[in-house]
Amino acid sequence: DAGITQSPRHKVTETGTPVTLRCHQTENHRYMYWYRQDPGHGLRLIHYSYGVKDTDKGEVSDGYSVSRSKTEDFLLTLESATSSQTSVYFCAIRGTPGRNEQFFGPGTRLTVL
Amino acid sequence: GQQLNQSPQSMFIQEGEDVSMNCTSSSIFNTWLWYKQDPGEGPVLLIALYKAGELTSNGRLTAQFGITRKDSFLNISASIPSDVGIYFCAGAVTSGTYKYIFGTGTRLKVLA
Numbered sequence: 349d350a351g352i353t354q355s356p357r358h359k360v361t362e363t364g365t366p367v368t369l370r371c372h373q374t375e376n377h378r379y380m381y382w383y384r385q386d387p388g389h390g391l392r393l394i395h396y397s398y399g400v401k402d403t404d405k406g407e408v409s410d411g412y413s414v415s416r417s418k419t420e421d422f423l424l425t426l427e428s429a430t431s432s433q434t435s436v437y438f439c440a441i442r443g444t445p446g447r448n449e450q451f452f453g454p455g456t457r458l459t460v461l
Numbered sequence: 462g463q464q465l466n467q468s469p470q471s472m473f474i475q476e477g478e479d480v481s482m483n484c485t486s487s488s489i490f491n492t493w494l495w496y497k498q499d500p501g502e503g504p505v506l507l508i509a510l511y512k513a514g515e516l517t518s519n520g521r522l523t524a525q526f527g528i529t530r531k532d533s534f535l536n537i538s539a540s541i542p543s544d545v546g547i548y549f550c551a552g553a554v555t556s557g558t559y560k561y562i563f564g565t566g567t568r569l570k571v572l573a
Binding site: 379381388389390391393396398404406438442447448449450451452453454455 | 464491492494496501502503504505506509511549551553555558559560561563564565566
């Protein structure tokens with residue numbers, strides 16, 4: 349399972365509150381990703397990281413920020429949550445260099461009321 | 462954003478039947494990946510393909526990397542009830558960085 353954990357696994361929050369989701373990996377992978385999954389849209393990339401303090405935007409980055417202060421943790425922050433950010437969020441890592449495989453965490457279900 | 466065209470979107474099949482699904486893109490990929498996702502869980506990697514024309518199996522699953530590098534196919538033989546789920550394809554973009562483009566998924570339902 350590539351040693352990926354996500355926390356929390358479920359969260360309900362109110363519009364306007366900040367929310368931080370955590371992704372933790374135990375195998376020292378360089379690349380980490382945050383996706384959201386919504387019906388009819390599949391998996392869409394929010395942000396990704398290619399090393400400590402090295403991050404870049406994906407296709408749906410508005411309203412989200414990320415931080416990676418150490419290799420094993422990649423944090424996704426919703427600065428001021430909106431109902432449109434209700435979704436399932438998946439963290440992923442790129443596996444063994446040269447193989448281009450991507451492995452996913454178990455997901456966080458976020459509901460913004 | 463770019464998404465891969467995956468078909469069919471959903472299918473009902475009888476237990477024991479073979480299943481085929483495919484994924485097409487307007488872009489060339491160096492790697493094709495196939496995933497299965499069960500309800501409430503993250504996608505699980507089934508098969509990875511690295512060369513045009515490559516045919517790779519994982520148990521009852523067989524996937525092929527299209528010759529044009531713009532498509533890929535997944536076959537499931539002798540389906541069983543636990544094959545139920547959503548199957549996703551993904552293409553890896555490896556120029557400059559490593560990003561992945563996903564298909565919209567094929568929802569498979571198996572009738573016992």
